Amino acid sequence: MTSPTDLVHLETDVLVIGAGAAGMVAALSAADAGADVILADRSLIGRSGATIMAQMTVAVALGSETPDDWHYHLADTITAGRGLCDADLATLVCEQGPAAIKQLDEWKVGWARKPDGSIKQTHAPGHDRPRCVYVDFLSTGPAVAKTLRGRVLRHDRVTRIGDLYFTDLVTSDDGVIGATGFSVSDGRPISIAAKTTILATGGLTKLYRRNSASANMGGDGHALALRAGAELMDMEFVQFFPIGHLAPRLVGMDPIMWDPFRYKLGGKLLNSEMREFLNDYGSDEGGRYIVTRDKATHAILKEVQAGRGSPAGGAYLSFQHIPEAQLREAFGPVIDKLAANGIDLGKMPVEVAPIAHYHMGGVRIDTAMQTRLPNLYAAGELVAGANGANRLSGNAITEALVFGRIAGESAAARAREIAGSSWQQQLAEPHLALVNASQPHPDLNPAELIAQLQDVMADDVGPFRTQEGLERALERLAALRQQIGTLPPENGGHFNLERVDWFDLRSMLLVAETVARAALLRQESRGAHQRDDFPGLDDGWLLHQTVTLRGDDLSFSRVPVRAAAVSEVA
């Protein structure tokens, strides 16, 4: 047992949980506004989460290739969102995106440029014109993360703490007053009193067997928010990236690496008959690459269902029609990395299949990034609304940058209104009791149960859903919840990953249930949510589902969509 004297207690104006792009920008903008900030991450600052995994495109209406205007970007975003974009939030992303991209440019992120010095923009699926800036085909995210990390570490008012795992938010009658957790590196319990807290923990795609997420994206922030009393929204909408790498085994490369090359070279998606099939699903690409993610995912999985999949259960992606010199020019050193993996693109196709990539739903916030709980804000992939039922390619980093900045400003402004510390240690005690608990579970393997949870979600809460499958998933999730019990396994020690896994499971099981329950309730097919038993859009479902936790039970409600008038955006 950890003794109470081991407790580390810190105080701050603004606590930011999660140090990807949204969290780092939030910390910067809160500190710029004069707040004292703690920026904490369960892994290493600026190295965990999804930002560093971002390959290439960042969508923004700069108009440096062809004239553009943020209203056109908004129109494309709303079209991709299949009727469920919150127009006010989507407007923020599109209208304020250019300033965020220029800010990063001033900070020397290194956006790719044309010979005349203007920023290059490429044409990604779902956009009506070239709109996506990038640094390099495979390293835009790492460049963004590195640039922001460099800014954060120069800011005196930001204290950075890695390897810090948060188990619960602490609430009083006045709202959120801080958080509890433990230091992963040495096991010590920790409480942080914060006038305001910003959640920026990213998405939840680790809930799925095949995903493009970091190991720490199991919906931590969703669970923290839900348990504290905040509201989640649109949880049923999990985006599958259609052409995630499947086979042969590829190490040292992100499974979503094929996308930029497909843009650039027009890689062909083929079924087992080596025939292009996207046209069979009413999506005529005409040699270009314009089909949105939800439709391409649908087409690939339907081919597999029909027995025309590749041997590993996906589709072939072929660049064999491209002359070798052009391949070499486009792929550069990546060709050699592929060769080391036994892949010669001139001679063979690779196999690809949909992979869990992004979550459109999340914490419900207003345009100030405020949740319904006083003093609690959220930003980045964690929040719902801007992307509706399907996210447009390139909008994730833009959203993280714009929403992170707004969250930081809002949280700092609110912190200024709170005079003294509102911390009440006794309100943290129940949460610290869980952190300090130590219940030997000799027969429990949390890592194995995480894999089982991922199987449940992949098998029955994936891109295609049925009532039968969703009900089966909910039963299996309940059984897993029984297995983990209510107390974490043996306490203490440095970097106790088994303990981290148990706390992850506690959150993942709760969040997985919100996804499955929301999917079961929505009896239609829209964007990333496809019900085999309810095909097609139903206008009666042009609404958001929200969920809160009441005691131990999830409670669902419906709220209308804040829509934009078509004339405004067309």
Add this chain to the structure above:
Amino acid sequence: MSETASLLVRRGDAGGPKSLSRYEVPYRDGQSVLDGLRYVRAHLDPTLSIRYSCINANTCKECMIVIDGKIDYACTVRLQPREMVLEPLGNKPHLRDLVTEIAPPDERLATAIKKRQG
């Protein structure tokens, strides 16, 4: 014929006694050492600690360890159907098993405590 990778892993908590554990992992062509370690955690021993975040993309750079005497990333070195010796980095403070303290000093809790508590 099923082949196995035999992973000989240096175990132990910082400051405590150290030991070696041997894990037999089914070998499949193309897998990484990290795949093997994740197999161990999910099927053989959940108490084995390793540090990783991005799993496959080699962008987080968190999974650096010593593999058969050479410093490398567990996510890019291929698993081999033979004995492989895995140890934590020798030049970083040891935390547990294969995990070392690789964060810059001013991104650690200890530094924050000094800064915040004076």
